[in-house]
Amino acid sequence: GQQLNQSPQSMFIQEGEDVSMNCTSSSIFNTWLWYKQDPGEGPVLLIALYKAGELTSNGRLTAQFGITRKDSFLNISASIPSDVGIYFCAGMNYGGSQGNLIFGKGTKLSVKP
């Protein structure tokens, strides 16, 4: 089945640094989403992307839908301690009221104050 390759698997950075993570797929998607998950909680939607080439921001977060529709990246600027968590990319092909997400394995972010 479809698989997403998310990298890096983990990052350990200093507070204030910028962070970049990405996802690639062997097949195309018409929707890319980025989620953050804290321990013991459900994933929380950060950004949704619907058009190839689209660049969308949510506060200090910026994500882009790759032009080939096979990749996406997420940037976090000026990281703070509460950014700690696991970030997941997810791809989706919606059609006919069907739509399930294919998730990457996640990027675990640690921020040192």
Place this chain on the structure above:
Amino acid sequence: DSGVTQTPKHLITATGQRVTLRCSPRSGDLSVYWYQQSLDQGLQFLIQYYNGEERAKGNILERFSAQQFPDLHSELNLSSLELGDSALYFCASSTLAGGNLGEQFFGPGTRLTVL
């Protein structure tokens, strides 16, 4: 708070048993999805319901089944439980309407432990 509720929060049971996980979607959302999250497999899609009807199936075992009721809440039934079924089970909901077709909102999950 996503607006999606799941019960119970934790469930501990024995091999061979059957359990039911419950999910209430966000108000107005017609579609419910079930996902399984384990350490080795990550987040895996199990099944989707839309307005009471099954719409898509993923890697769901035959021992597992789900349904969506007229009030749109959903239940995931897991039977003949095995040790490997221990995982976090998430429910998500979406409107599948308007411009935000892909946005799924997740509940807090049910942690199932099979002993």
